[in-house]
């Protein structure tokens with residue numbers, strides 16, 4: 001850990017009136033939700049050209065419904081089982097000291113589970129079904145609902161139940177509507193970001209004093225523009241990630257770095273352990 005960066009981060013937080021925490025898959029890794037681009041990441045197992053767009057998914061479903069079921073199972077099951085970790089909790093704690101807005105690319109709802117009250121989900125939420133014509137939420141799943149869906153997907157993937165039974169089950173638990181307007185609130189490649197979340201996120205980034213970017217490779221646009229927008233408007237950018245990042249990089253896992261950062265910024269300043 002670079003001590004100068006640590007002190008810069010702590011002092012910037014102490015002075016800040018408004019903080020944006022911009023999170024990616026890395027913050028949920030310690031809750032058991034896989035990241036996308038690490039060596040065992042999601043896109044290594046499920047090629048994006050087949051699984052990361054709605055048209056790719058439909059084509060794959062026609063030729064190989066079991067592989068789409070396996071993909072959905074791998075998305076849903078870790079999120080069904082996940083609990084907020086020390087990183088999410090530290091972000092929620094930040095609200096007690098300074099106005100904090102969370103902008104997340106994650107669809108797992110874990111910031112809200114940890115107690116964050118202002119969360120913009122720019123890639124949507126696996127826990128919601130929306131009316132695609134209005135953007136209104138028409139149904140909200142609990143994690144227990146996702147766990148039951150996972151069990152049924154497991155049965156189909158492991159050939160213990162038929163496709164017909166799976167579809168009949170989904171017909172019961174998922175709010176399909178006859179006009180085909182209801183869809184999971186998920187942003188895939190090629191989709192526009194969720195609105196008004198994205199416009200609000202841009203506005204908040206341009207008006208914050210500190211933006212903490214946590215656990216994101218910064219490779220997916222337009223989300224990845226957010227730190228640049230904040231920096232151009234004069235904010236201090238802090239990056240928390242085990243992998244090297246530009247600027248004020250605090251190396252390490254979110255669950256270790258964030259609680260200490262919040263404690264040092266709003267308690268007494270102690271030097272981080274050097275690595």
Ligand code: OAD
Pocket residue numbers: 023024025026027029030035036037038041052105106123187188189214215216217218219220240241242243252253254255
């Ligand atoms: P990535 O998988 O691209 O990046 C995850 C980042 O988390 C990497 O920089 C890791 O080093 C870091 N990381 C891993 N473990 C960590 C830990 N314990 N604590 C902190 N950081 C850790 O995931 P994202 O950047 O979130 O979008 O990916 C962005 C978007 O790409 C996703 O929202 C998704 C995906 O395709 C869509 O599907 C539209």
